[in-house]
Amino acid sequence: MTWHIMGAGSMGCLWTAQFLKAGMKPTLLLREQRLHTLQTKDPVLAIEELDGTTHHYPINLESPQSLTTSIEYLLVCTKAQDAEAAVHSVADQLSDQCQILLMQNGLGSQQAIAQHFSSQTVWAASTTEGAWMKDFLHVCHAGHGSTWIGPMGHTPDESTWQGLRSSLEKLPVDIQYTHPIELKLWDKLAVNCAINGLTALYDCKNGELLDTEERRARLAALTEEVTQVRSAAGIPTPGNLLELVKQVCRDTAMNNSSTCMDARQGRKTELTFINGYLIEQAAKLGVKTPANQQLMRELANLGIQ
Ligand SMILES: NC(=O)c1ccc[n+]([C@@H]2O[C@H](COP(=O)([O-])OP(=O)(O)OC[C@H]3O[C@@H](n4cnc5c(N)ncnc54)[C@H](OP(=O)(O)O)[C@@H]3O)[C@@H](O)[C@H]2O)c1
Known part of the structure; x- marks a missing residue:
């Protein structure tokens, strides 16, 4: 069972390292331009573990253009806004039975890919693993x-479920299988809708969203709109969503959200697939989302997209 992993960023390198630890031989897919500029013929992936040790693994790198074999299992580890184009770039190499596993935050990209690649089996994941890149092909595991x-x-039928499970069973990762995955994706979306955009707006750590009355009120308004959209869409809300959001702010008080980091570095954020997705769904369901819309306007005025 060979996995191809699309995207040599934090998640792509972290998961590639997990496959390598399990004794499997994954192929990491880069953009052609990136593969072309590589200086070495024997690339090595380095992973810095939470205990401070660093492990090095020889790694097989390819691009969509250099691939000569077909893809049976594809793990997509790009940002949400790049995922569709990334899967399309290997569309000709996907086998008919290919299983595509999407690792994106937010919602929208998963549905678009599942719709387009309906003859393959498309899975989505939601993860609380954390990682960041120290350098190209050098990943730091930030949290289990x-x-x-x-x-x-x-x-999917039972044998397809079984095929996916057995292809991942040796990985030293806690994996839970759940159906429908949309519930998990919506839970994460709720937390991200409330926290990510605000941390970019105030350029602050997650915990600092609880510091002032104004910030707490905005967290509450954003969360309430998620609850209303979920309810209109018939998606059950787990307990008190605002309490969950505040707990995440407390548990990750010293962290900078990925959106805050992207905004600082002038990179495109995933907010189109977070608050943007919520606003789009709300409009279809006739639910008003003034707090989410105002947040997106304020961010746009600051040049944060
Ligand atoms: N990092 C975390 O701790 C974490 C935790 C939970 C969830 N997530 C989610 O996981 C997803 C990936 O995040 P990340 O942190 O790994 O992002 P990242 O570090 O920015 O990595 C994304 C990688 O995808 C590559 N890519 C984009 N389009 C491509 C294409 N067409 N072909 C080949 N490679 C392509 C990018 O390469 P270029 O630089 O060449 O564009 C980049 O190396 C996001 O949705 C994120 O929200 C991340």
């Missing part, structure tokens, strides 16, 4: 977590 995986779109 869990990863929930479930099918997007139609329910």
Whole structure:
């Protein structure tokens, strides 16, 4: 069972390292331009573990253009806004039975890919693993977590479920299988809708969103709109969503959200697939989302997209 992993960023390198630790031989897919500029014929992936040790693994790198074999299992580790184009770039190499596992935050990209690649089996994941890149092909594992995986779109038959499970069973990662995965993705979306954009707006750490009355009120308004959209869409809300959001702010008080970091570095954020997705769904359902819309306007005025 060979996994191809698309995207040599934090998640792509972290998961590639997990496959390598399990004794499997994954192929990491880069953009052609990136592969072309590599200085070495014997690339090595370095992973810095939480205990401070660093492990090095020889790694097989390819690009969509250099691939000569077909893809049976594809793990997509790009940002949400790049995921569709990334899968399309290997569309000709996907086998008919290919299983595509999407690792993106937010919602929208998963549905678009599941719809377009309906003859393959598309899975989505939500993960609380954390990683960051020290350098190209040098990843730092920032935190252990869990990863929930479930099918997007139609329910696969038992042998397809089994195929995916057995292809991942040796990985030293906590994986939970769940159906429908949309519930997990919506739970994460709720937290991200409330926290990510605000941390970019105030250029602050997650915990600092609880510091002032104004920030707490905005957290509450954003969260309430998520609850209303979920309810209109018939998606059950787990307990008190605002309490969950505040707990995440407390648990990750010293962290900078990925959106805050992207904004600082002038990179495109994933907010189109977070608050943007919520606003789009709300409009279809006739639910008003003034707090989310105002946040997106303020961010746009600051040049944060
Ligand atoms: N990092 C975390 O701790 C973490 C935790 C939970 C969830 N996530 C989610 O996981 C997803 C990936 O995040 P990340 O932190 O790994 O992002 P990242 O570090 O920015 O990595 C994304 C990688 O995808 C590559 N890429 C984009 N389009 C490509 C294409 N067409 N072909 C080949 N490679 C392509 C990028 O390469 P270029 O630089 O060449 O564009 C980049 O190396 C996001 O949705 C994120 O929210 C991340």
